[in-house]
Amino acid sequence: MNPSSTVLLLRLGRFDPESGLSASFPNSVRVPLLRFAPLPTGGKQILEGIGALDENAARLLPNFRRRFPKIYEAVEAIGRGLPSGEEKSLFFFLSVCSIALQIEESDVRDAASLASGLEVDYALFPENEDWFVNLRTTLRSLWSYKLAEVPNAILLFSIFDSLGQTMGTFAGRCGELLETQTLRLSGDLQANPFLRNALRRGLPPKFAILEDASASEVSGGEAASSPKKAIASGPSVWSGEPLCPSAAPPAKERGPSRAEG
Numbered sequence: 001m002n003p004s005s006t007v008l009l010l011r012l013g014r015f016d017p018e019s020g021l022s023a024s025f026p027n028s029v030r031v032p033l034l035r036f037a038p039l040p041t042g043g044k045q046i047l048e049g050i051g052a053l054d055e056n057a058a059r060l061l062p063n064f065r066r067r068f069p070k071i072y073e074a075v076e077a078i079g080r081g082l083p084s085g086e087e088k089s090l091f092f093f094l095s096v097c098s099i100a101l102q103i104e105e106s107d108v109r110d111a112a113s114l115a116s117g118l119e120v121d122y123a124l125f126p127e128n129e130d131w132f133v134n135l136r137t138t139l140r141s142l143w144s145y146k147l148a149e150v151p152n153a154i155l156l157f158s159i160f161d162s163l164g165q166t167m168g169t170f171a172g173r174c175g176e177l178l179e180t181q182t183l184r185l186s187g188d189l190q191a192n193p194f195l196r197n198a199l200r201r202g203l204p205p206k207f208a209i210l211e212d213a214s215a216s217e218v219s220g221g222e223a224a225s226s227p228k229k230a231i232a233s234g235p236s237v238w239s240g241e242p243l244c245p246s247a248a249p250p251a252k253e254r255g256p257s258r259a260e261g
Helices: 043-051 055-067 069-076 090-101 105-111 135-147 152-178 193-202 227-232
Strands: 007-011 020-024 031-036 123-127 130-134 182-186 208-211
Touching (some): 020 152, 031 152, 043 055, 043 069, 043 135, 055 069, 069 090, 090 135, 105 152, 130 135, 152 182, 152 193
Parallel strands (some): 182 208
Antiparallel strands (some): 123 130
8 A cells, every 4th residue: 555645534514424534545435434423313312322321421410410400301302202313413413512511602702712621522432343433422521521510611612622632633543554644624613723723733743634625614504693593593503603713722731530420
C-alpha cells in the first residue's frame, strides 16, 4: 500500500446518519472506521439504555429523577405516541442533549466565551469488526456532571470539545496503522470552533487537515432563526451563530473527572 495515497475522511454532519470516520484507499470503496451507534427514538428506551450501562449508571437515574423530576419527565416523553425506532444522526443526539440539560439561550451565550471544559465521555466499542461511539455514555456523563452542579454552559462547551478530542485521538491512531497523516473534513459541524480546536489537539502534530466543504455548509435543513427557538422546539438544537463564533479561544485545560452523584 502506498502510504501517501490513503486519506482519512471525517464527516460530521448534523443530519447525516453516516457521520463518522472512514478511510479512502486508491481504487477501493471507503471503509468505515468509526461511526455513531444509533439512539432509540423513545425517551423511555434511552433511559433504559443508560441504566443498563453499569451499576453506577443504574444508581444515577433514580438520583437524577429525585433531583430534577421535570427534566427526567421531559426526556422520558421524547417520542411519546410515535412508532419506536432508532436514529443515527447527530442532530437527534444533540436534540436529546438539549432536552436532557434544559439548555437556555443564556447558556449558549456563556459557552461561546469559555476557554476550557470538562471531559465528557464518548466511549468507543467494537462490534463485528467495526467501531462505534456509544452516545448513551455521553448522556450519562452529562447527567453526572449536572448532579454535581456543573453549569450548563460548561457542559454545552464540553459536548463539542470532548467530541473533537475523541475523534482526533482515534483518527491519529488510525493514521499510524494506515501510515497516513492526512485527514479530510466535511459536514456542517466542522465549523464549530470548540470541536475544531479539540480535534487539532487530539491529532498528532504533523497531521494535515483538509476541508471538503465550506464552514457554512448545512446538510438536510436550515438552522433555526434563533438559538432560543431552536432549543425550545426540542428536535432543533443550538445550531445558530452564537455557538459558532468567528473565533473562540482554544481550550487549554481539562476538567475534573465525572461525578456520579
